[in-house]
Amino acid sequence: MPSDPSPDAAALVAEHVLEFPGGYTRTTGPVIGRFLTELRDRRIVGVRTASGRVLVPPLEYDPDTGEPVTGEFPEVGPAGTVQSWAWVSAPRPGHPLDRPFAWALVRLDGADTALVHAVDAGTVKAMRPGLRVRPRWRPDGERTGHVTDIACFVPEVTTMAAPVRAAYRVRPGRSLARFLEGVRDGVFLGGRCPECDKVYVPYRTSCPACGSVIEEEVTLPDTGTVTTFAINNLPDPRAPQVPFVSAYIMLDGADVPMIALLGDVPAHEVRQGMRVRAVWLPPEERTLSMTAVRWFAPTGEPDAEL
Amino acid sequence: MGERCAVIGVGQTRYQTRRRDVSIAGLVREAALRALDDAGLTFGDIDAVVLGKAPDLFEGVMMPEAYLADALGAAGKPVTRVHTAGSVGGSTALVGASLIQSGVHERVLVVAFEKQSESNATWALSTHLPFTASLVVGAGGYFAPHIREYIRRSGAPDHIGTLVAVKDRRNALKNPYAHLRIPGITRELVEATPMLWEPIRYLETCPSSDGACAMVLAAEHKVTGTPAWVHGAAMRSEPIFRAGRDMVDPRGGRDCAADVYRQAGVTDPRREIDVAEVYVPFSWYEPMWLENLGFAGAGEGWKLTEAGATALDGDIPWNASGGVLSANPIGASGLIRFAEAAQQVRGLAGEHQVDGARRALGHAYGGGAQFFAMWMVGSDRP
Numbered sequence: 001m002p003s004d005p006s007p008d009a010a011a012l013v014a015e016h017v018l019e020f021p022g023g024y025t026r027t028t029g030p031v032i033g034r035f036l037t038e039l040r041d042r043r044i045v046g047v048r049t050a051s052g053r054v055l056v057p058p059l060e061y062d063p064d065t066g067e068p069v070t071g072e073f074p075e076v077g078p079a080g081t082v083q084s085w086a087w088v089s090a091p092r093p094g095h096p097l098d099r100p101f102a103w104a105l106v107r108l109d110g111a112d113t114a115l116v117h118a119v120d121a122g123t124v125k126a127m128r129p130g131l132r133v134r135p136r137w138r139p140d141g142e143r144t145g146h147v148t149d150i151a152c153f154v155p156e157v158t159t160m161a162a163p164v165r166a167a168y169r170v171r172p173g174r175s176l177a178r179f180l181e182g183v184r185d186g187v188f189l190g191g192r193c194p195e196c197d198k199v200y201v202p203y204r205t206s207c208p209a210c211g212s213v214i215e216e217e218v219t220l221p222d223t224g225t226v227t228t229f230a231i232n233n234l235p236d237p238r239a240p241q242v243p244f245v246s247a248y249i250m251l252d253g254a255d256v257p258m259i260a261l262l263g264d265v266p267a268h269e270v271r272q273g274m275r276v277r278a279v280w281l282p283p284e285e286r287t288l289s290m291t292a293v294r295w296f297a298p299t300g301e302p303d304a305e306l
Numbered sequence: 307m308g309e310r311c312a313v314i315g316v317g318q319t320r321y322q323t324r325r326r327d328v329s330i331a332g333l334v335r336e337a338a339l340r341a342l343d344d345a346g347l348t349f350g351d352i353d354a355v356v357l358g359k360a361p362d363l364f365e366g367v368m369m370p371e372a373y374l375a376d377a378l379g380a381a382g383k384p385v386t387r388v389h390t391a392g393s394v395g396g397s398t399a400l401v402g403a404s405l406i407q408s409g410v411h412e413r414v415l416v417v418a419f420e421k422q423s424e425s426n427a428t429w430a431l432s433t434h435l436p437f438t439a440s441l442v443v444g445a446g447g448y449f450a451p452h453i454r455e456y457i458r459r460s461g462a463p464d465h466i467g468t469l470v471a472v473k474d475r476r477n478a479l480k481n482p483y484a485h486l487r488i489p490g491i492t493r494e495l496v497e498a499t500p501m502l503w504e505p506i507r508y509l510e511t512c513p514s515s516d517g518a519c520a521m522v523l524a525a526e527h528k529v530t531g532t533p534a535w536v537h538g539a540a541m542r543s544e545p546i547f548r549a550g551r552d553m554v555d556p557r558g559g560r561d562c563a564a565d566v567y568r569q570a571g572v573t574d575p576r577r578e579i580d581v582a583e584v585y586v587p588f589s590w591y592e593p594m595w596l597e598n599l600g601f602a603g604a605g606e607g608w609k610l611t612e613a614g615a616t617a618l619d620g621d622i623p624w625n626a627s628g629g630v631l632s633a634n635p636i637g638a639s640g641l642i643r644f645a646e647a648a649q650q651v652r653g654l655a656g657e658h659q660v661d662g663a664r665r666a667l668g669h670a671y672g673g674g675a676q677f678f679a680m681w682m683v684g685s686d687r688p
């Protein structure tokens with residue numbers, strides 16, 4: 001048994017490249033040659049066997065029978081269907097693409113066998129058996145009669161972006177503007193219908209029940225009762241945390257509830273009938289916007305009867 | 307009511323999360339061709355087309371009725387678009403029926419669809435206007451407080467919602483068009499899913515679906531095959547905020563039901579109706595609508611659910627098809643209820659057929675429970 005090599009010898013390493021100078025030549029023969037000639041002209045052909053099958057890529061001899069294939073070269077594709085695939089998340093230097101891609105077996109339309117090629121799908125999520133793909137050709141002048149004349153396959157177009165954007169200038173109506181003035185000043189303004197004798201808040205100039213014009217403005221207190229609520233377990237940019245409580249709050253003296261955020265109370269301690277008061281931003285931070293009200297918080301009074 | 311009207315053809319697509327293989331036009335056409343095929347007709351036999359869907363903002367296709375006229379064989383014919391929020395599918399059928407009942411047309415194609423995968427309904431329902439302070443809560447966040455109030459008022463035990471969630475999904479297993487298929491679903495499974503908008507759990511909500519539904523409606527002298535006759539039809543609306551408005555038991559729903567029952571000669575809906583397809587997008591809306599539609603007294607709806615009365619083998623099956631809880635292409639969901647009611651009285655509901663169903667209710671609601679559409683269909687000519 002030889003003794004262990006010395007540490008110096010164990011560290012010996014060298015690159016060694018085995019490459020025939022100028023590259024091997026490969027004589028195509030008539031069948032493969034026809035296939036590559038057609039590729040150079042951006043066409044994909046297969047070859048028909050005596051039994052009628054179309055082999056793509058073509059073979060010179062029918063693998064089922066060992067007989068020569070016929071001289072018939074039907075055009076196939078260019079679209080095809082992915083049968084199976086393997087995802088390459090870290091492409092190597094010799095790979096056809098420098099970004100993640102799939103090696104796939106693609107059966108071109110009209111073919112009875114599948115061709116191995118790269119599919120530039122962008123993301124592994126786009127890959128699935130049955131995916132329809134089409135060749136991305138190398139440009140004219142760069143095709144040489146080689147299977148890489150097809151740079152890769154790409155999925156067919158099945159969706160498109162539909163950018164729809166409508167930009168508005170929003171000006172609050174007279175009644176909303178009046179209500180927002182109140183909010184800026186730390187009060188809720190409502191209106192009383194002269195026919196129904198009901199107080200609507202936010203302030204509005206017509207009654208949703210009877211259609212009467214509302215002229216009487218009513219200043220409501222910032223206290224009220226939670227009539228009902230939801231505990232939301234989905235995030236909201238305005239909510240201080242998840243879960244957060246959105247509540248129907250009947251302000252004292254109002255006849256319709258407002259929907260608002262509840263704060264300063266754990267979600268599961270909120271009750272129907274709970275007495276609450278608005279928590280306002282400091283006056284200097286308020287603007288003509290409902291954001292002047294941070295949320296409503298419990299007053300600590302006994303619950304109201306519903 | 308005027309001329310008699312009947313459903314003579316029904317077509318549905320298989321509801322699913324994404325129909326990647328078809329455009330919106332391809333989707334509606336699939337349902338339309340199936341309805342025509344069921345009626346033994348072609349587009350050439352149709353006098354007018356009525357199209358329903360939820361807000362245009364859902365897919366971002368403005369005035370889809372114009373784009374879809376070709377797909378629905380409507381060139382040169384009257385095309386009407388209907389939009390009444392979630393109840394739109396029901397309203398679409400009713401607008402179509404009114405064109406027959408008024409004697410204006412003899413054969414009308416009604417179609418409704420939604421392709422929810424092209425966008426996001428919660429986004430479209432939460433367009434934050436400046437100056438206001440709306441919350442991103444979606445439909446679930448809107449309806450959860452009303453469910454909470456129902457539970458408080460009625461004293462219903464907590465598990466009623468899960469019973470509905472299980473029952474409708476079990477029914478869905480018998481419906482080849484249903485979207486959600488959860489074999490072996492149990493109360494425990496539903497209760498193990500997270501609360502999204504308490505008291506609504508994940509599996510107590512409807513899915514988000516792509517799909518379309520279509521019906522061919524005909525005047526009496528054009529009726530062919532097995533008809534479902536329209537015995538009563540009504541719509542009602544109410545403002546979302548009105549002083550004293552009862553959001554648990556909305557007056558619009560009560561009035562709409564009363565109108566339909568009066569037209570159909572029904573005085574005891576639980577006894578006289580054989581099967582109901584009712585818009586229940588959140589499980590608790592079954593007991594709530596049982597009361598609103600007069601199948602049970604105030605505070606008693608949940609007892610019917612608990613006793614199994616609304617199950618497929620109960621005395622008044624609700625949502626034998628699996629309902630909205632099992633498939634929700636929003637704009638189409640109301641029309642599906644109306645179509646499933648028709649299939650029941652035609653005896654063509656398949657595996658979820660209620661034996662001997664002769665009278666069926668189709669129901670849809672929308673907005674903040676403020677738009678209602680209902681019809682009663684029967685196997686007997688009215």
Ligand SMILES: [Zn+2]
Nearest residue numbers: 193196207210
């Ligand atoms: Zn009034």
